[in-house]
Amino acid sequence: MTRRVPSQWEEITADNPAHSTWYVERFRQLAAQGDDIVGEARLVDAMLPRAARVLDAGCGPGRLGGYLHEAGHTVVGVDVDPVLIAAAEQDHPGPTWLVGDLAELDLPARGIAADFDAIACAGNVMTFLAPSTRGAVLSAFARHLSPTGRAVIGFGADRGYDFPEFLTDAAESGLHLDLKLSTWDLRPFTEDSDFLVAIFSRSA
Incomplete structure (x- = not known):
């Protein structure tokens, strides 16, 4: 049996058990102050017909999925951290929130159809994965998209996952790049961009 590789997020929370609670309270405080914490979700919403099916991959405490x-x-929101899932259930009732490892994502095995109109992966989730599992996560995204679905993945530069490497991994995992942006508010991507929002469809 293959030994499961913990994510970098799990390593962080193992070293500092209070980190997850701090993270939850940080976003609760930002929301209470009136800060915009759902810009990523607005972009995804604009891409979708009404009543679409969305997978919030690495959902954290549920700000996007909510x-x-x-x-x-x-x-459906999936996150490896049970503290974040508990916060999502408390603050954003309605979605299906699941504790799970994105590298082992198999929602049909949990009775959930793998035909999502969109997969949203924001909050630098890709950079918190164990490097050896990135390809498995991207392949799982491709498997869980509907034939016309799109995956929207965003993260910052200088976080251990170079953009060209990520785009190569995505292509090898069955995802076709449709568009590159530098922000969640639709600014074009350039060679100097320090953030990438990549929109993919399933490869033919």
């Missing part, structure tokens, strides 16, 4: 649920979509 917004998309309120917009009328059917949302």
Whole structure:
């Protein structure tokens, strides 16, 4: 049996058990202050028909999935951290929130169809994965998309996962690059961009 590789997020929380609670409270505080914490979700919502099916991959405490649920979509959120999932269930009832490793994502085995109209992966989730599992995660995204679905993945530069390497991994995992942006508010990607929002469809 292959030994499971823990994510970098799990290593962080193992070293500092209070980190997850701090993370939850940080976003609760930002929301209470009126800060915009759902810009990523607005982009995803704009891409979708009403009542679409969305996978919030690495959902954290549910800020994106909660917004998309309120917009009328059917949302499934998956995160490896049970503290974050508990916060999502408390703060954003309605979506299906699941504890799970994205590298082992198999929602049909849990009775959930793998035909999502969109997969949203924000919050630098890709950079918190164990490097050896990145390809498995991207392949799982491709498997869980509907034939016309799209995956939207965003993360910053200088976080241990170079953009060209990521784009190569995505292509090898069955994802076709449709568009590159430098922000969640649709600014074009350039060679100097320090953030990437990549929109993919399933490869033919």
